[in-house]
Amino acid sequence: GENVEQHPSTLSVQEGDSAVIKCTYSDSASNYFPWYKQELGKRPQLIIDIRSNVGEKKDQRIAVTLNKTAKHFSLHITETQPEDSAVYFCAASKGGGNKLTFGTGTQLKVEL
Amino acid sequence: EAQVTQNPRYLITVTGKKLTVTCSQNMNHEYMSWYRQDPGLGLRQIYYSMNVEVTDKGDVPEGYKVSRKEKRNFPLILESPSPNQTSLYFCASSLFGGRVDTQYFGPGTRLTVL
Numbered sequence: 001g002e003n004v005e006q007h008p009s010t011l012s013v014q015e016g017d018s019a020v021i022k023c024t025y026s027d028s029a030s031n032y033f034p035w036y037k038q039e040l041g042k043r044p045q046l047i048i049d050i051r052s053n054v055g056e057k058k059d060q061r062i063a064v065t066l067n068k069t070a071k072h073f074s075l076h077i078t079e080t081q082p083e084d085s086a087v088y089f090c091a092a093s094k095g096g097g098n099k100l101t102f103g104t105g106t107q108l109k110v111e112l
Numbered sequence: 113e114a115q116v117t118q119n120p121r122y123l124i125t126v127t128g129k130k131l132t133v134t135c136s137q138n139m140n141h142e143y144m145s146w147y148r149q150d151p152g153l154g155l156r157q158i159y160y161s162m163n164v165e166v167t168d169k170g171d172v173p174e175g176y177k178v179s180r181k182e183k184r185n186f187p188l189i190l191e192s193p194s195p196n197q198t199s200l201y202f203c204a205s206s207l208f209g210g211r212v213d214t215q216y217f218g219p220g221t222r223l224t225v226l
Contacts (some may be wrong), residue, residue: 001171006154032212043202043217044155046196089154095212099170100145104154 002027004092006103011111013080014111021106023090024072030092033066033073035101048075048086080110114139116218118203124224125193130182133188135203141216142209144186145170147176148199149220155202161186162209193225 003026013019024032034049050064050073052056057064061080066073077084090103114138135144145160147170157170171203175197177189184222186205190197203218 043219046214093212102154104152
């Protein structure tokens with residue numbers, strides 16, 4: 001089945017800096033790649049997603065890039081703010097039941 | 113308000129005592145799923161349902177049962193809980209069962225099995 005690896009497991013940045021989280025997937029048939037943000041004690045919430053027919057997608061300070069050949073995708077957060085501190089999960093799916101395989105998460109800490 | 117709800121939110125129980133965690137969504141979603149979240153392991157899928165009366169195993173189904181008799185409800189049943197099932201459980205739903213779509217998560221149920 002699908003395997004998703006996520007790095008780094010922890011990331012500390014200064015407020016205003018950029019943060020990059022990277023994921024690789026194993027199944028070339030995967031075609032949907034969402035990113036979820038989970039604040040402490042809360043549920044995961046979708047922040048951005050990308051489908052395999054698109055190489056890059058941006059939403060304000062957040063962007064995701066996808067390299068299908070290399071089977072990796074990345075989350076980019078620019079101008080980080082303290083409220084960006086959370087655990088971020090990447091995931092991959094190839095439809096057919098909407099099954100999502102998650103990475104192990106990245107704890108992002110934005111320091112003042 | 114469109115939402116996914118879970119009950120109970122917190123549960124402490126003992127080994128072998130059957131329990132059910134309920135999940136309900138009011139968005140007429142076809143697809144529902146259960147995940148468990150453990151430190152360092154991310155979210156792992158337990159079972160999923162593409163529609164009423166259609167369920168299938170995820171990555172870690174051992175020790176769990178599910179049913180989907182109504183579109184809005186997808187209960188998770190632990191017939192004989194064991195300490196290794198101590199975890200944070202999330203239910204999720206999405207509009208379509210047959211293709212990829214945004215999944216919306218419930219608030220979570222923290223289960224402790226002594």
